[in-house]
Amino acid sequence: MLLRLVHWGRPAVPRIVVGGLTALGASLLALAVPQVLRSVVNGPLLTDGSRTAVVEAAGLVLALGVLEAFLVWCRRTLILTPGTGVELTMRRDLFRHLLDLPVEFHDRWSGGQLLSRSMSDLSVIRRWMVFGLVMLCVSATTVVVGVGLMIATAPVLGLVYLAGAVPVVWLGFRFRQDYKVVARRARDQAGDLATTVEESVHGIRVLKAFGRGEDALGDFVRQADELRATEVAKARTQSRVTFALGAIPEAVLAVSLAVGVPLAAAGRVSVGALVAFFATAAIVNAPVERLGNLLAMTLDARAATERFVQVVDTVPTVRDPQAPVALPPRPAGGSLVELDGVHFAHPARGSGPVGEVLAGVDLRLEPGTTTALVGLTGSGKTTLLQLVPRLYDVTAGAVRVDGVDVRDLTRAQLRAAVSVAFEDPILFSASVRENVLLGTPADLPAEEAEDLLQGSLDVARAGFARDLPDGLATVIGEEGLSLSGGQRQRVALARAIAVRPRVLLLDDPLSALDVSTEAQVTARLREVLAGTTTLVVAHRPSTVALADRVAVLEDGRITGVGTHAELLATHAHYRYVLTAQEAVDDAARAADRRAQDTDVREDEERTADEAADEAADEWVETAR
Ligand SMILES: Nc1ncnc2c1ncn2[C@@H]1O[C@H](COP(=O)(O)OP(=O)(O)OP(=O)(O)O)[C@@H](O)[C@H]1O
Helix, strand or coil: CHHHHHHHHHHHHHHHHHHHHHHHHHHHHHHHHHHHHHHHHHHHHCCCCCHHHHHHHHHHHHHHHHHHHHHHHHHHHHHHHHHHHHHHHHHHHHHHHHHHCCHHHHHHCCHHHHHHHHHHHHHHHHHHHHHHHHHHHHHHHHHHHHHHHHHHHCHHHHHHHHHCHHHHHHHHHHHHHHHHHHHHHHHHHHHHHHHHHHHHHHCHHHHHHCCCHHHHHHHHHHHHHHHHHHHHHHHHHHHHHHHHHHHHHHHHHHHHHHHHHHHHHCCCCCHHHHHHHHHHHHHHHHHHHHHHHHHHHHHHHHHHHHHHHHHHCCCCCCCCCCCCCCCCCCCCCCCCEEEEEEEEECHHHCCCHHHEEEEEEEEEECCCCEEEEEECCCCCHHHHHHHCCCCCCCCEEEEEECCEEHHHCCHHHHHHHEEEECCCCCCCCEEHHHHHCCCCCCCCCHHHHHHHHHHHHHHCCCHHHHHCCCHHHCEECCCCECCCHHHHHHHHHHHHHHCCCCEEEEECCCCCCCHHHHHHHHHHHHHHCCCCEEEEECCCHHHHCCCCEEEEEECCEEEEEECHHHHHHHCHHHHHHHHHHHHHHHHHHHHHHHHHHHHHHHHHHHHHHHHHHHHHHHHHHHHC
16 A cells, blocks of 8 residues: 555655665664674773773764764755655645546545545655654664674574564564554544534534534534544554563563573673673664554554545546547537436436436527526436536436537536536635636636626626625635625626636526516626527526526426426426425515514614613713
8 A cells, every 4th residue: 555655755765765774874873883882892891901992982982973963864854855745746636636526526525534635644644754664664674784783793692682573573463453443443533523523614604503503512522532532542552562562672681681691601602792782782672662653653654545545546437538529619609508318317326217317308408598497396407407517427318519429528628618607606715806707718818807707797796796895806705705695696607607608507596686686687697698508497487587498307307398488388397396486485585574574673672772872871971
């Protein structure tokens, strides 16, 4: 799994390798110190006691120490920057892939899981690459070289020390098995927790309005507690292995001492060799102890990498064709859109006829006309609309624009030709200007962009945006000024119009507007839409009025196409849908009236309160 990182880590490899070599050099220098000790003890100390030799040896140890410190500094400096570069590249690739993945992927994945993958998982990988990986290699090499030196210095004692490796390796293997499960669980739970925070913040108004703050807190605490329990389990597993990796070498050293001293007394091992053996063992013990933490870091990085590649390995199901076809030039009278035997099932609902929302839709949108799509709620109107710009791909049949199957066009070409305004408009944390011009080419001359902006705002009756605190530069969306539902819809409508598309898809874009504003927008749209083929999902008769023709979606098929009057006279289901909607509208209007009455009462009460406050203030002033 970790080898997958080579793809992103390649540019950093030279610096990581050089950094690793400097770290290895530092460790080997540390291992050289006991050998100096050995020669001092066996030479000047035990024989002639020459001061000069001791001073020379001390100078050598000092020089080795300074060089070791310098190499450690080199390692840090060399590896720091490439690690952040790798993290940036991985983050960019992940985000690019997320944008490329189809809507169906985003239906299945929660925001928190994607957020945690792009933030904390990548930080874990970076830390491992620049520290864990390097130190793991250096520690393992130091241990191997150190044990080799110990065997060379005092073979019997070296073999005793080596015997300690058997339980260490076994423990390491057991640790890997246990830790990798909890490491993955912890990362997934962190993602779930991020999802909960994201959803709660997003839906904060609903939580407050329904007084469900305590429940949300309860859910959050439960999840946070599960994560805590997993982290504790992780820490316990890690501390067990760290303890064992610390204790086993110390125990082995005690055994070596018990064996070594009699050997030295018997003259079978020199005193210098014994001193060098234990000094080397003290140096080797440190990386052995570190192995527990480094293994844990490695397994954390493995879990993070697994989660990262899980996303980047997901193959987009909606892709550009191998040999894209070009759209014919824009016809003067407008584009022809055909849906031919279209079937569609949302993947989450299972494939096959049972899960199908659309079961053989045949619909022809004549060039330059506006067609209203009417059907009961949940009948698949939004789904149908989304098949045209390939937010989903049909499961059977075909959607064609000007005779070209939309799957034969590049997505960029298709989406420049087809524009959508959704019922629930999402605005980005950017200025009104940026939001409206979102779909227009980036290289559009400033003057033309300004004309488009002003024209689109006028058609969508979104002129209110000019009166915002900073005019059209006012930041709206999540981080900016909140707009009302109707205002957001109008900005989103302006955004859809600004593209000047061949095909405009409107998913009940005026549902949050009052009837008179809707009438004004409708009138302007009729003028502007001449030459644009439009499909508008309509719930209200007033929206249907926008259309030249109406298509009725019923049981996954189009069961009637005609003018509003024709269908009223001939299509029972159409009459039923409109009547059902009128009943809903009547109920909504009644609710509006009640709310207005309450507002008036509240205003009256407020005025009375304000008057009382003013009287009280006056009284206080007079008293003063
Ligand atoms: N992403 C999805 N995953 C699974 N099922 C979905 C998804 N989106 C919609 N559906 C289902 O597909 C059916 C059609 O939904 P769609 O939103 O297209 O209906 P609609 O006619 O636009 O409804 P409304 O008039 O209420 O907006 C519904 O049963 C809905 O539950």
